[in-house]
Amino acid sequence: MIWLVNVLHLSLKELRCVLKDRTMMGAIVVSFTLAVYVVALGAKADVTHVAVGILDGDHSSLSQRIRSAIRPPLFQEAVDLDRDIAQAEMDQGHYLFIVDIPEHFEADVQAQRPTTVQLHVDATAMAQAQLGIAYLTEMVLRETLDQFHAKGLDASLPTRPIVHVMFNPNNTTSWFTSVMQLINNVTVLSVVLVGAAVIRERERGTIEHLLVMPVRPSEIAVAKILANGLVILVAVAVSVLAIVKGLLQVPVEGSVSLFLIGTGLYLFSLTALGILLATVASSMPQFGLLAVPVFVIMYLLSGSATPAENMPMWLQQVMLLSPSTHYVKLAQGILYRAADLRILWPQMLAVGGIGVGFLVLALMRFRSMLARQG
Numbered sequence: 001m002i003w004l005v006n007v008l009h010l011s012l013k014e015l016r017c018v019l020k021d022r023t024m025m026g027a028i029v030v031s032f033t034l035a036v037y038v039v040a041l042g043a044k045a046d047v048t049h050v051a052v053g054i055l056d057g058d059h060s061s062l063s064q065r066i067r068s069a070i071r072p073p074l075f076q077e078a079v080d081l082d083r084d085i086a087q088a089e090m091d092q093g094h095y096l097f098i099v100d101i102p103e104h105f106e107a108d109v110q111a112q113r114p115t116t117v118q119l120h121v122d123a124t125a126m127a128q129a130q131l132g133i134a135y136l137t138e139m140v141l142r143e144t145l146d147q148f149h150a151k152g153l154d155a156s157l158p159t160r161p162i163v164h165v166m167f168n169p170n171n172t173t174s175w176f177t178s179v180m181q182l183i184n185n186v187t188v189l190s191v192v193l194v195g196a197a198v199i200r201e202r203e204r205g206t207i208e209h210l211l212v213m214p215v216r217p218s219e220i221a222v223a224k225i226l227a228n229g230l231v232i233l234v235a236v237a238v239s240v241l242a243i244v245k246g247l248l249q250v251p252v253e254g255s256v257s258l259f260l261i262g263t264g265l266y267l268f269s270l271t272a273l274g275i276l277l278a279t280v281a282s283s284m285p286q287f288g289l290l291a292v293p294v295f296v297i298m299y300l301l302s303g304s305a306t307p308a309e310n311m312p313m314w315l316q317q318v319m320l321l322s323p324s325t326h327y328v329k330l331a332q333g334i335l336y337r338a339a340d341l342r343i344l345w346p347q348m349l350a351v352g353g354i355g356v357g358f359l360v361l362a363l364m365r366f367r368s369m370l371a372r373q374g
Helices: 002-020 022-032 034-042 061-069 086-091 105-110 126-150 173-204 207-211 217-247 256-280 284-301 313-321 323-337 341-373
Strands: 052-056 097-101 118-121
Touching (some): 002 022, 002 173, 022 173, 022 217, 052 061, 052 086, 061 097, 061 126, 086 118, 118 126, 173 323, 256 323, 284 323, 323 341
Parallel strands (some): 052 097
Antiparallel strands (some): 097 118
């Protein structure tokens, strides 16, 4: 009971310190409101209103069908180009794609002779180029198959693709980037907030005040975790309800309460990691240099930036030791697929277990730091 009472009083003290820090509170407010909104709508990787040129050497009904398929909102209306100036137009950045349809294209298709449609791409716009290639390829194939169907030749094709897109049928980028930006903000700010609290106590000399009080190192550390984690958790709740679900109109399929419970476990794990890093660093600049590689690794390899399945198998196994890997799966499962606790309990257990491991290491380091400080 004494331990709980001490943790409560220390948590209230930490909470007052955080709320009085205007710079940190401003960073939290901006990160979970404006930053999420701007990144979701501004950082677009999909194809939108891209200029396309066309070299039509066939002038057939099939080439006209392909031309008509290239239309807004993905692309602008295809513009006829002269073959002599096509490369110069792309070099000057006027067109991102140029579709080159050869002579006798429709005749070769109907006769089932080998033929090709060449696609010139300006790959300096890498994300749009990669997606645009897929879209234009699909358009050419679809119109060609429709031509087969119109001529009664589709029965000779061995397969017919049928694609079903689930959870995000229109491939809206903001539905994905908003939630992933929220996760990244939780990762960065939770570690920085609690780490800065520990280092601030040491640099200002107020940690000596704690050493003369009848409190244990575990009470000090847990109080910092609870107070700083509570501030971030409230910010996450406001961001999900007001920004992601409200302003951005992202359909939240699952339980927000379950998501906040999982976020609480993730915050427990990251704040314990923040205390661990703060006990290793002797100053705030050192803490920043130590924390940045941790942020980069957790961001790039957790599955929020790129699919984890694309990484080598040994790296996937190593990243299972990171709480961010499990939290990304948990967040996507709840917010996108309406998964419940029966499905997500392994991820929650993993996040909590990793947090306990971080906390044990942090308490060991924290006790030795206080001993040296005393």
